[in-house]
Amino acid sequence: MRREFAMPDVGEGLTEAEVVTWHVAPGDTVTVNQVIVEIETAKAAVELPCPYAGTVGELLVEPGRTVPVGAPIIAIETAEAAPAQAAPADEAGAKIGEAGKDGRIATLVGYGPRPGSVQRRARRSPSAPPAAPPPAVPNGRHVRPDLPDRGSPVAAESPAAGPVPLAKPPVRKLAKDLGIDLRSLTGSGAGGVITREDVEAAAATSAVEPAPPASPAAPTVGGVRREPIRGVRRATAAAMVSSAFTAPHVTEFLAVDVTETMALRDRLRGTREYAEVKLTPLAFVAKAVCLAARRTPEVNASWDEAAGEIVYYDRVQLGIAAATPRGLIVPKVRDADTLTLRELAAALGELTATARSGRTPPADLVGGTFTITNVGVFGVDTGTPILNPGEAAILAVGAIKPSPWVVDGELAVRTVCQLALSFDHRLVDGEQGSRFLADIGALLTDPGLALTW
Amino acid sequence: MSDPHDWAPSVPAVPDKRPSREHVLAALKATDEGDPNLVQLLTPEGERVSDPRFDHFAGDVDSAALQELYRDMVLVRRFDREANALQRQGQLGIWVPLLGQEAAQIGAGRAMQPQDMVFPSYREHGVAWTRGIDPTELLGIFRGTDHGGWDPLATRFHLYTIVIGNQCLNATGYAMGQRFEGRVGNAVGAGDDGSMNEATVCFFGDGATSQGDVHEGFVWAAVYDAPVVFYCQNNQWAISEPTERQSRVPLYKRAAGYGFPGVRVDGNDVLACLAVTRWALEECRTGNGPVLVEAFTYRMDAHTTSDDPSRYRLADELELWKLKDPIERVRVNLVREHAVGQEFFADVQAESDALAARFREHCLQMPPPAPDRMFANVYAEGSPTIDAQRAEYLAYLESFEPEGSLAGAGGEGV
Known part of the structure; x- marks a missing residue:
């Protein structure tokens, strides 16, 4: 059965890591906790032990590539049989299949669970009767029915409508300083989060040619790549x-x-x-x-x-x-x-x-x-x-x-x-x-x- | 200044007589190598040596008992390594390795009586083991599903404290309570098992000694003669800060300033840790507390899995400490002085692998706690506010479609 090992967060809140060296190759036999790869994060260089015993099927990330936490990095063929009803794994299986057709690395890199895959359970439709009236609590008080519905599905379905889209506080500050309206941007970050680059790109565009608003992400303005010095x-x-x-x-x-x-x-x-x-x-x-x-x-x-x-x-x-x-x-x-x-x-x-x-x-x-x-x-x-x-x-x-x-x-x-x-x-x-x-x-x-x- | 440990900071009569900075820093570590101030019963080479003050407290440790201590340390190290691997595989949010501190923890843990109370920091997996807490019970904290699942009163082992040194206040307060309730210094009659006398052990590290909470705990414990053993595992590093950034006197000497005894023990020597802790607990139970024990050991792995020690310390330091490994010296002693055969070591190895497998399996199978769990133990007898919050939260969860109608990929925490 094919098992994939996803890039773990080895350091409390890291979002990505670079694959430095593979210690195994396809076809190698691996055991649980055998060191298979060295990765480097913003915090440390770390060796990862293998979570499965079996045979290495495929290395999904080339050395030198940085991938988000959650992206599969290696596929291992284990001895155990695939579960008969593959219901919950179906979603993931389909993705892997597509990836295989498209070419190995190109599609799998940058493939973590976050980009666009943060999905929530559907809310019960408003017309349906409320599943449970606010239950009586032991002391006789009731939950106030006028409490705002904090997880309103409206916001989730049409992000452009009202609220400002997601962006980290320093990015919000940057946008404010540069006079960029976050509502006019499409986030290129994981889950549609607006990144610093999005704001900077928008600022550069509006400075050069103020006319076209919110052109779809222009990260290659001037062909500049910025890397943190570390x-x-x-x-x-x-x-x-x-x-x-x-x-x-x-x-x-x-x-x-x-x-x-x-x-x-x-x-x-x-x-x-x-x-x-x-x-x-x-x-x-x-x-x-x-x-x-x-x-x-x-x-x-x-x-x-x-x-x-x-x-x-x-x-x-x-x-x-x-x-x-x-x-x-x-x-x-x-x-x-x-x-x-x-x-x-x-x-x-x-x-x-x-x-x-x-x-x-x-x-x-x-x-x-x-x-x-x-x-x-x-x-x-x-x-x-x-x-x-x-x-x-x-x-x-x-x-x-x-x-x-x-x-x-x-x-x-x-x-x-x-x-x-x-x-x-x-x-x-x-x-x-x-x-x-x-x-x-x-x-x-x-x-x-x-x-x- | 022939012996740096005799140095008492005072206004020097002759300015030249003040020890140099290097002299003072050397004193922080000097007792590591054959100094009489370091209590040691097993050398790094596995040789049983005598200490007239503490031999008595390890006199009953025969071959079988020493084998048990060995087994404890091997099992604890094994599940510690497994947890580290599980973190690297994305199964735990973080892990705090105890590698290298097995003797300091098992020695102290096995010295306690069932009625004694323990206040750990967050690295005391070995002490938890000696209190009968299954290693799998530690996993919830590090997987982010629980704040600690064991019953602190039943196990006499408080929940892990993450805030550095904070537990010294709790431990001191608890020990003061033991004294106020008359569970200290009672005469032990012929038929008594001694369980009417109690003590508290508080675990913390070298870095914590710089915290105000620890100072306050020392002061209160001293002036109320609280039956608390302050057990400091000096593992030389407070994350990236060395001991020389914590103190200018060896840590055990600080006790003198508060007015109670301090002892430095070889923290990689399980026998010495056992003997010294037994002595310290006896002092406390008979009303002579508090006591400070500095277990001089070494953190052989990172501070946590989020840390990379190669950025701030040299590899040769670790190599040096590997020669003082706490488990290896017991193994050598068992072979040389007790003629323990290979079969025993193979058995322990097999047992540790089985424990690791069970530990891993439990981690992978751990169910997320029920949603109302977080409201369960806020108050002993409930509270209208918390009850209302629980009801509101459960109603909110109820407003979703059932699990079967998942709109997207599962497994993504919201």
Whole structure:
């Protein structure tokens, strides 16, 4: 029997949630309380346990989509037989059937119980005799017959007639301030509720062209999409602004011929030792950074304004900026300078996989001493990275690609990569920053050099 | 300042002698690790250790009794986890997890006598269990169908109080009543079972200690010698606020300022919680109340299902406390010192799964309460106003077509 699991309200009064990651796929066997999906709400990232045992029939929401509370997100085929008289479930069944014909995601998203489905039981018709005259109460008093009928069906049937349609108090205030009559609007929210966007759209329309009143919802005026600033985005913004305005940044650039390094990588990949790990150019850069930092300890340090001290770190806690579905986060490779190339490659692989799946523990995000940002994966040549707050330097690694290069006075095609190093000029001088960057470049140009350090 | 706990705030003769801020903050947690001020009978490694003051109060706990305590904690944790899952599946509006506080609650709960009265906050699912309240009875509150369905007088367990610290006033008042009615300090004769002497236990958290109600409760209880055990489960976090935002002295030391004794017990040690609460109750029943017990424990899950603790505390703190798990240490002790076999643990596990299944089934089958239910217990003997409201409301509901003629999809609450 097909059972659907509706997006629950996991936090007292939430209206929607985003599906972040599915942990199951159609065909998987699931048990009760098995974690099947991670969702993110305005309050928290939460793992949802499965309410049914059976086989996953269908995932009804793609990762990254936000759906209202109450919308079905997964269908599970359970072992139990469908009830013989499917009377109450009929309504829901029909909807699901339609959805199946129309295409899976498109129709089901935004499909919660609220849009237009808040339906009340019919009132007994006024002509019918009142079902029960106001019953006598024990003390002999009667319910006053003149009490207003608060749930008058008239209001429910023709919302445009008299009363102002539903809108939340701040939206009412906004409409009042903008001089918009709520009666002239059609609500686009759940159950016909007028939203802030409706009012703003109406205000924009009336400002531009005052003539046409109440055009059916025009949410795409100017093609603007507004998203609340929250979570990782807010943290990123705060960190970047604080860094940019506290640490005087200097950025230096260096183009490097990495042909030798790439050749070394190809050789190593063929060896048994590297069979299990994904050896990326980033691992070589990380190794070069650790080696070079040993010669220029100033880059592995931080400025402690409060204590009036510069803190030099013995070990390199290497942050790797990772783009995740939730935004930019920088998990750390602990004591990176003590790791071999193979260990670095393995650590990087694990780190990025964990970050992408959104499971990086908070402890892994703090306590970095140096950061590498791999902008090359986006096909970009270089950039001017902004320091992670509290760190002295950050290295951006550009795209690695064949380029014209002068070798022994002749033009040749070599594999080239651009490096950009930003450093905090309060504690790193141009000399040290340049030496550090040149060292990294030298190591990547001629990896054999590492033997001599 | 060799021992931060000896620090009594006073005007220092030499300014340098004042402890530093760090020193004071450390004192809030220092007794967590082998400090003599922390009462502990079972170490996190499951080793039974001796405490000359409280050994006597756990002297009767043999292997069978310890197995019962273990069973209590496993069952309570199991249905707590099930409730958490049910909330995540949309079956409960909210759940307040007790994960990590099983020992603090079972130890205190099992120390009570049937005649003792309990005033819980809203996390005391384990204490409710020890008062014979079936876990399914807790569900209505969290599913939004009920304000609490058990009889507080029959179970001697008051309804959950959501307002933080508010129950300290009720508990103190109740305990004062116990004293006024002469149910404290009676001589126990040879044939008596001691049930003529009573006490009250009031449960609250570290955050509640900052509330005015708790202060008032302490003051009144102290000056009226009320037989109340103030049982503070210090789980280190008041939602997102750490203990250092509640106090500059360890919480149990506050009792001294009110003029009654305060004891800090390892809240993850069920044996110590049992012994200390038994002592505290005896003090109260014999007329030496009130007493403050600070059960030093840790909230291992979120404050409620609406909360995300990863936003304000680091994961390594939780990892540290996992090593002090209240259930694991009893398990180790049972195996090592009482030679309890695997069969027992498997049985308890099976029993807990069955309880969870019954709990889930009950939750899914819960009928909404009858519409007149909310009028039922407003007054003990009814009231014309409430009666009229009930009649009006039922007439209003009667004005609808019957259920069969539903105009739209069912299940949507209005």
